[in-house]
Amino acid sequence: MAGGGTSAAKSSSTTTGVRIVVAGDRGTGKSSLIITAAAESFPTNVPPVLPPTRLPEDMFPEHVPVTVIDTSSSLENRGKLADELKRADAVVLTYACDEPSTLDRLSTFWLPELRRLEVKVPVIVAGCKLDLRDEQQAVSLELVMSPIMQQFREIETCIECSAYKHIQIPEVFYYAQKAVLHPTAPLFDQEAQTLKPRCVRALKRIFILCDHDRDGALSDAELNDFQVKCFNAPLQPSEIVGVKRVVQEKLPEGVNENGLTLTGFLFLHALFIEKGRLETTWTVLRKYGYNNDIRLGDDQLLAPIKRTPDQSVELTSEAVEFLRGVFTLFDSDGDGALNAHELEDLFSTAPESPWNEAPYASAAEKNALGGLSLDGFLSEWAFMTVLDPVLSVENLIYIGYAGDPSSAVRVTRKRRVDRKKQSSDRNVFQCFVFGPKEAGKSSLLHSFVGRQFTEAYTPTTEERYAVNTVDQPDGTKKTLILREIPEDAIGKLLVNKDALAACDIAVFVHDSSNASSWTRATELLVQVASHGESTGYEVPCLIVAAKDDLEPYPTAIQDSTRVSQDMGIEAPIPISTKLGDFNNVFRRIVRAAEHPHLSIPETEAGKSRKQYHRVLNRSLMVVSVGAAVAIVGLAAYRVYATRKNASS
Incomplete structure (x- = not known):
């Protein structure tokens, strides 16, 4: 690996060229530095501030356009200076070699000012007027600049130059351009070396x-x-x-x-x-x-996916098979689970492990030793693909997926079409979990990923997820994502007309021993169902009666029977996470999601709307029949008229 040659490819911020802003105290040689670099001759008359100056493209081997911006350090131009600095790809800060006070100003004003303005670009320090420095006062540049560079790590290079004597003028801008095209910060920790x-x-x-x-x-x-x-x-x-x-x-x-x-x-x-x-x-x-x-x-990545709000994205069988192979390869101890070390090794060729942070960090089931089973591993990938398909495919590529990025995912059918066809071909379903506080929503999520039941109550303040596979009666597996919506966040969620577009099924959890919990759960059910009716995103709904180990409130059976019959949905499913009695709830959730035309609740407003449309359709039908009779009559008259004309 001998190196050699440089790449003209750059980050997106510099594809149109490199913009270098020159700043520093008045009289430190900014304009002379720029003119000498551009014209290769020292100027006799220098204007106060130069217009933007383009350096010759053949000046540096990369042949990347370089535009140099001169600035004024006067107080009245401070706003324009700040604007130019914020637009810079790199900054050259000048001081005069014959005026030590201008060097001091770098650390007392200019570098702190860049930080105040949040200008986070490479900085080149240029000592101008080298020819005017008293050789008796000469000191080592490294000795002088080392403390400043320790304090201000944004400084890439320090260089002394002379426009008058043509000493190291192109080098100033070469180092500035190089710092943009080949920055140190992303590659190397200078403190740790x-x-x-x-x-x-x-x-x-x-x-x-x-x-x-x-x-x-x-x-x-x-x-x-x-x-x-x-x-x-x-x-x-x-x-x-x-x-x-x-x-x-x-x-x-x-x-x-x-x-x-x-x-x-x-x-x-x-x-x-x-x-x-x-x-x-x-x-x-x-x-x-x-x-x-x-x-x-x-x-290099997946192109943006065109889809409607009620379409989701899933991994293809090709991508899933690749992931199965990856799981086996990195399960180095052969225990059927990926521990933290094995997972880190798997993602060691990605910028970072994508599952270290929320919402992925605690979403899937782990064994007693913290290992992720194959089902848990595939569930996490399915989950990431639903939430962020581009990120999912990006990470597939990092860990070795060599196929075309578009071959890794497929866009599902619209949910509206699924309802018309009365079935869904999805492999991954997203379930929104609603309910009042202390109803048992979090316990439902915890149980889904195998966590122990706890009596301690911790309020849910933000959305959380649980994901796992659900075995089907035919031996296949479906992936279910439970998304818990805190009670306080429901109003904010439903402000968005597409809020339910991503929802395959909604579950409403209530504490079966508490009448007010049931009342609030039914209010939420009506609220969500009304939103679905008004936006066209009707979703199947199930009611889960949690805490079945406790004594039900007196009128529980009558109330639940009345509501479920009135709204045309299944009776509440009793469960007890404490006793581990789940009444096949997760399989029933998936089954309801697979048949999206069923279990859709009807509100009173929805029924009235349907009744209105039925009446309207009947009246239209009467009009249509009348119109048809008129048309038939007209046709008969034309036949009669034609025959009469023919006989006469």
């Missing part, structure tokens, strides 16, 4: 992609293929020997009998970066599709 985790993960994925024979090392042939792909030039045998010798001398485990190991591969990149050759690592990353955030660029 190590590659950053996301960089390591990307390089590990690239290493695995290059290790064609999967022996854990890059052979001479694989190294050469890598070099040709990234730098369009082969490595000579002597160069390969040289690369491996450098690694072996510094890091013996970096090379083995099969070639360059992952450890050695990472060591080489750290070495390039330490020596200022960031373009080598960036060329490799960009050749494999990574952007400045060390994520795969949009062109």
Whole structure:
């Protein structure tokens, strides 16, 4: 890996060129620096502030357009200065080598000002007027700048120059452009002097992609293929020997009998970066599709999916089979579950594990040792695909899915069509769980993923999820996602007319020993059903009578029978999470979701609306029949008239 050559590919923020803003105290040489770089001659008359200046495109090897913005440091222009700094891709801060006070102003004003304005771009410090400095006062640039660079890590490079003597003028803008095209921050932790985790993960994925024979090392042939792909030039045998010798001398485990190991591969990149050759690592990353955030660029991923609000996205059987293979591969101890270490290893080629944070972190069932079963593993993927299909496919690619991204997912049929066809072909169903406080909603979710029942009550303040597979009578499995909606959040949810579009089935949980809990649950049922009727997103609904181990309130049976009959839905399903008696509730939820034309509640308003439409349809039918008679009569008259004319 000899490096060589640089990549003109850049992050999306710089695809149209690099914008460099030059700022600093008045009289520090900003305008002279810019004119000398652009015109290659020192100006005799310098205007107070230059217009935007385009540097020659052949000035640097990348041939990327560079526009340099001059600024005024006067108080009346402070607003314009702030605007320009906020639009910068890189900032050059100037001081005058013959005026030490202007150097002090960098750390007392200019660098803090950039932070105040939240300008988070690379900074190049340029000491101008080097020719005017008193050589008797000369000090080491490294000695002077080291404390400032320790305090302000955004400084990429410090350089001294002279516009008058043409000393290091192009270099100022080369370093600024380089800091944009090949930034240090995403790759390297300067404090720890190590590659950053996301960089390591990307390089590990690239290493695995290059290790064609999967022996854990890059052979001479694989190294050469890598070099040709990234730098369009082969490595000579002597160069390969040289690369491996450098690694072996510094890091013996970096090379083995099969070639360059992952450890050695990472060591080489750290070495390039330490020596200022960031373009080598960036060329490799960009050749494999990574952007400045060390994520795969949009062109490598799933294109935005066109779908209606009541369509969902599922993994295809091809993607599921791939995931089954991945599970087996990373279940290194063969216990049928992925523990935390095995999961981390599986996602070690992704920017980070996607399941470490909510809503995925605690959504699926884990065994007593915290391991994720195959069903739990596939459920998490199904869940992520429903919530964020682009993220799901992105992570599939990171862990080795080599097919076309679009082959990993399918868009389901519209729910409205499912209702008309009276069946659903979905494999993944999303169930919204409603109910008053302390009804037992969270206990239902916990039981679904195998968590122990607890008497302690913890209010639900934000939405939470539980996901698992549900065995079907025919031996197949469906994935069910339970989404608990806190009582206080229901009003806010239903403000959105598409709120129920993602809902395959709604469940209303109440405490069967508490009359007020039942009353509130039925109010919520009517509220949700009314929303569905008015928006066209009617959903099947089930009532779950929780805490069946407690004494029911006196009129429970009569009340529940009346409501379920009036609304045309199934009678409440009694369950006791405390006793572990679930009455097949999860299978019944899936069954109701599979037959979306059933279990849809009717409110009084809905019934009145239907009655109105029936009356309207009848009247229209009468009109239609009358119109048909008139048309038939007219046709008969025309036949009669034609015959009469023919006979006369």
